[in-house]
Amino acid sequence: MTTRGMSRPHGIGGTQTALLRYLRQRGAASRVEIAEVCGVTPAAVSLLTRDLLTRGLVIEGPRRKGGRGAPHIDLELQKSAGYALGINATRYSILLTLLDFGGTAIADHLLRGPFDAFADVLTAIDSGARALVAAQGLGRDALIGAGMAMPTRFRQETLPLDLAEEVKSWAGSDLSNQLGQVLGCPVLIENDANAAAIGELTLGNSADHANFAYLYLSEGIGSGIIINRTLYRGNLGNAGEIGALRGRTLSRPSFEDLANWFAARAANVPPGRDAEAWTSYLADHPDLFEAWLQRAGPELARLAFALTAVLAPSAIYVGGTLPQIVRRRLADWLDFERSNPFDDARVMQPAILLPEVVATDAVACGAAAMILDRAGSLA
Amino acid sequence: MTTRGMSRPHGIGGTQTALLRYLRQRGAASRVEIAEVCGVTPAAVSLLTRDLLTRGLVIEGPRRKGGRGAPHIDLELQKSAGYALGINATRYSILLTLLDFGGTAIADHLLRGPFDAFADVLTAIDSGARALVAAQGLGRDALIGAGMAMPTRFRQETLPLDLAEEVKSWAGSDLSNQLGQVLGCPVLIENDANAAAIGELTLGNSADHANFAYLYLSEGIGSGIIINRTLYRGNLGNAGEIGALRGRTLSRPSFEDLANWFAARAANVPPGRDAEAWTSYLADHPDLFEAWLQRAGPELARLAFALTAVLAPSAIYVGGTLPQIVRRRLADWLDFERSNPFDDARVMQPAILLPEVVATDAVACGAAAMILDRAGSLA
């Protein structure tokens, strides 16, 4: 209630953040075009970009002729202006992704666990990050920050965390500070679904959607909520916990549930959560796959309907570790007119989309995107 | 996407709005205290209040001695600085409320319908408002604006409206403009649940809660959602439609349902929706009342739980036309630990509160509060 500066609600430089997001999504744009989408005058963009140019975050491209009038000058992000490390950490594995300043994933690195103590996590990330950065011929100072996503929600605004079952053993540490010490750069920690949502906001094609929800279908089912182009966390960071709407004992439209369901009914089920292995496995068992969809689809529809009734988002992204083919099929149920999950009740149908961010790991990308999103002020 | 001025997201003068809200809720406060709660420096409040003092919106009270140091000077709102008209309109009746600049309801006036055409609404409001203002010895120029609440949601950002069943016959008019012509002041139109939520935000005791939901239990069940001390409307104004989560055919924890339920089981049921009549009637039929609560309580708990899972608000207000005693009893079920609506699933328990705004009609008050909330810039 008592932070100063209500005049800067988008963080420092809301327009700058919007400008950088737009350039990441479009690749290049003129000052006039940026002014248009950011809702400011060309004069403002002129001043803003002069600063960004001198700081080397943005470069001018060629003039683009065509049509009447003066040709515009393309602005682009200087991709080598800085790099963000994204970390998707569970107890069993840690995936590191390196994004350049343009938001492109240029390398990643998988660390296999288990990581029972947070000390193990720290050393693993430290050496993994060193290797990742060195392999690109970069110095450590090239890292402008790191974002770490974990399957957990924050119970306090900062730390400590209320950790999910699988990472409970890490509790009690001041995770962000410790990791920051090790990496020598600022570190942000976020829930995995939230990180994926931020990734879609910053790197994806969400320009048309100021308010959207990102369903994260993985071991369980969670969601990240974006309101007003900003992550909405709710009380102590607990917004979007839609998995709770199926109680403790009911089945869920999750990867875990899919695996268990097949394990009980078929042979040679892929052992882990490898998307490719599952995709071909499901192609070989179309009838069972359909049967599972017939059960999980309506489950997901009810959760998404509840979310829509409360939030009225303009879009819902169907993301998560579930293979794309599964998510695409599940998405069909989110046409509420057809699936009718609540006995003819009506809500505003949101656009149902699959994420644009399809890197190795959307969560790690999103975690890194949190850093890029505030890079204008950090760097 | 293209409105200029991202730098003023709270409307013009977010701090001014916060200042006025605080004075309405507290009655009087020093500049230093205001600076504290508004998150700005005392110097800023000094500048702001000088402006408000010269414009006659605020007056200085006495110095308040006590303790060391210089005694502070109480600031108060000039209650006669302007008046806002609140309108709660349904097809069957229209309630007008007049609020002074301090947010106090100083008079109200009930117009009985039915109002089949919007032309009838206009003439009724016109004469009713004239009478109401004249009875207070005020000129028409004393009205700084009017807010009208209706049981409907907006399908477009402005107009026309997608009207609820009972006011469908009013459709097709440019309601806001027409009413503005008649009354000679700016008019805002809002859904009834949203208006009540805004009333609680502006006039109630919601200072501790930046994010809350206002359950509106009336003929149906709706809700208004406040995020970041601002009404959240969602896509085309459809956020908070939690009634949809009980389908078309299921019973609801609503006033209509209560009335129907008793009508099917007992004699001499009060004919209308008079709160006092119902309160004494329910006191005379405790067993039936308990039986209804046993059914409606869990229903409401499931809706509120869904809302909480998605939004994680820090408070839920249980408001609406249902008599206070009914809402108080229903509120007991919103302790999710006890009522356990989703099979041991856990969410962040929000504070469960009854509205502070208990005027004749919280909706009309809230509608007027929409005007007061932006009065700093209008007046």
Next chain:
DNA sequence: ATTATTTAATTAAGTAGATTACTTAAATAA
């Protein structure tokens, strides 16, 4: 080929709403 038109971008001056650093004023405590 010249001139007009169109459009992009920059510059200059101004504004709103805050800040910081300081002063002035008014009370109580020692």
Next chain:
DNA sequence: TTATTTAAGTAATCTACTTAATTAAATAAT
């Protein structure tokens, strides 16, 4: 009486824009 504490105001500055005018670079019309 003097020191301390606290409230409030003042002056200069800052940020993030605005508006209005200017400069520059292209195409279209004559």
